[in-house]
Amino acid sequence: MTTTYQTLAVHGGPAALSGLPALPPWPQHGPEEEHGLLEVLRSGAWGSIHGEVVRTFEGELAAFQGAQHAIALTNGTLALAAALRALDVGVGDEVIVPPYTFIATATAALFVGAVPVFADVDPATHLLDAAAVEAAVTERTRAVIPVHLGGDVVDMTALNEVACRHDLAVVEDCAQALGARWEGRGVGTLGDLGTFSFQTSKNITAGEGGAITAQDERLATSTYAQVNVGRLPRGAWYEHSVVGYNLRLTEFQAAVLRAQLQRLPDLQRVRAERAAALREALTPLEGVEVAARDERVTAHGHHLFLFRVPELGSRGLRDAAARALTAEGVPGVSTGYVPLHHNEAIRSEMHRLTERLGQPAPVPDCPATDLVASDTLWLPQSVLLASEEHIAAIGQAIAKVVANPDALA
Numbered sequence: 001m002t003t004t005y006q007t008l009a010v011h012g013g014p015a016a017l018s019g020l021p022a023l024p025p026w027p028q029h030g031p032e033e034e035h036g037l038l039e040v041l042r043s044g045a046w047g048s049i050h051g052e053v054v055r056t057f058e059g060e061l062a063a064f065q066g067a068q069h070a071i072a073l074t075n076g077t078l079a080l081a082a083a084l085r086a087l088d089v090g091v092g093d094e095v096i097v098p099p100y101t102f103i104a105t106a107t108a109a110l111f112v113g114a115v116p117v118f119a120d121v122d123p124a125t126h127l128l129d130a131a132a133v134e135a136a137v138t139e140r141t142r143a144v145i146p147v148h149l150g151g152d153v154v155d156m157t158a159l160n161e162v163a164c165r166h167d168l169a170v171v172e173d174c175a176q177a178l179g180a181r182w183e184g185r186g187v188g189t190l191g192d193l194g195t196f197s198f199q200t201s202k203n204i205t206a207g208e209g210g211a212i213t214a215q216d217e218r219l220a221t222s223t224y225a226q227v228n229v230g231r232l233p234r235g236a237w238y239e240h241s242v243v244g245y246n247l248r249l250t251e252f253q254a255a256v257l258r259a260q261l262q263r264l265p266d267l268q269r270v271r272a273e274r275a276a277a278l279r280e281a282l283t284p285l286e287g288v289e290v291a292a293r294d295e296r297v298t299a300h301g302h303h304l305f306l307f308r309v310p311e312l313g314s315r316g317l318r319d320a321a322a323r324a325l326t327a328e329g330v331p332g333v334s335t336g337y338v339p340l341h342h343n344e345a346i347r348s349e350m351h352r353l354t355e356r357l358g359q360p361a362p363v364p365d366c367p368a369t370d371l372v373a374s375d376t377l378w379l380p381q382s383v384l385l386a387s388e389e390h391i392a393a394i395g396q397a398i399a400k401v402v403a404n405p406d407a408l409a
């Protein structure tokens with residue numbers, strides 16, 4: 001029996017997405033963002049010291065996630081560092097992080113003089129594995145940062161059990177998971193503190209921006225101090241209770257974010273529908289594994305659509321597949337993260353730090369991360385805002401590319 005394969009676009013065949021209109025633009029905006037920006041401009045209250053927009057946004061964000069408190073700030077990278085400082089994690093402490101994440105998750109530990117210790121992920125979900133966290137605990141471990149990658153949610157039940165057993169602080173990295181819920185509870189409310197990012201690629205954005213959510217009043221106060229040069233809420237101007245950064249968000253950014261948060265539920269509905277359609281198209285395909293879903297994730301953030309191509313990965317053809325998909329017209333195809341335990345900047349800073357401290361440098365053992373890093377592809381949230389027609393064509397493009405690995409070799 002002979003099988004006929006469609007000629008790939010990289011080899012001169014017709015592109016799967018040819019003839020389709022351009023994708024909707026990202027970021028999206030309308031009169032709400034315009035109105036909010038002009039109002040701040042004309043008010044003259046451009047900073048949160050004089051205006052109320054940041055404070056209003058903080059209230060709306062906290063309500064949206066079901067958190068007691070939210071503190072807005074400049075970005076998700078420094079949100080992680082500020083959260084660690086608010087929890088008094090510092091020099092010589094160890095912080096357990098997954099290696100399959102954006103670099104900021106690990107650099108936050110280094111910023112405060114703590115050593116990032118890598119614990120492996122579950123290859124079915126790409127998410128931090130609680131058993132691997134427990135195996136990485138030493139007498140120096142003070143905190144763990146579960147990353148809700150792509151809008152999916154780490155098994156927080158298992159993770160919190162481990163954290164509780166070893167008295168670890170939990171900072172949830174929710175940069176990719178605004179709106180996601182674990183057993184009905186919003187991410188950022190499941191650990192001690194949760195950090196968010198509103199950088200351009202994220203599901204709501206003001207170009208840059210971030211936030212920290214807290215449940216505990218005392219922790220919210222120390223977080224506020226980290227964002228506001230050590231000031232206390234309602235404290236005197238030159239009263240600095242602790243050493244803290246200035247990470248304040250501007251009123252302009254908060255005005256945009258208020259409008260973005262308003263439009264989020266509608267966009268999330270579209271992203272969820274498109275992700276479900278794509279999952280349905282890819283599930284029957286041999287050679288494609290869509291990230292597993294856990295029923296306890298009662299709302300998914302749909303920031304990334306992750307899937308693995310194990311056969312292509314084992315033959316070293318994943319990158320060629322990404323190029324082939326791009327040639328088919330699939331927008332935003334990514335080969336995903338380079339694992340952080342292989343990142344030279346992190347490795348060298350970590351070794352300099354542990355040497356100075358006279359502490360052993362942790363030796364990462366993360367085979368599942370190495371595996372998924374070799375065979376993962378993802379599409380960004382903006383692609384999940386495309387039409388049903390686009391999504392069907394993207395499914396066909398992926399089917400075409402995985403059907404014939406030999407053509408990629």
Ligand SMILES: *Cc1c(COP(=O)(O)O)cnc(C)c1O
Pocket residue numbers: 074075076077078101102104105147173175176196197198199209210
């Ligand atoms: C985007 C991101 C960050 C950093 O946020 P910035 O606002 O870009 O500094 C941290 N962690 C993860 C997982 C992210 O995706």
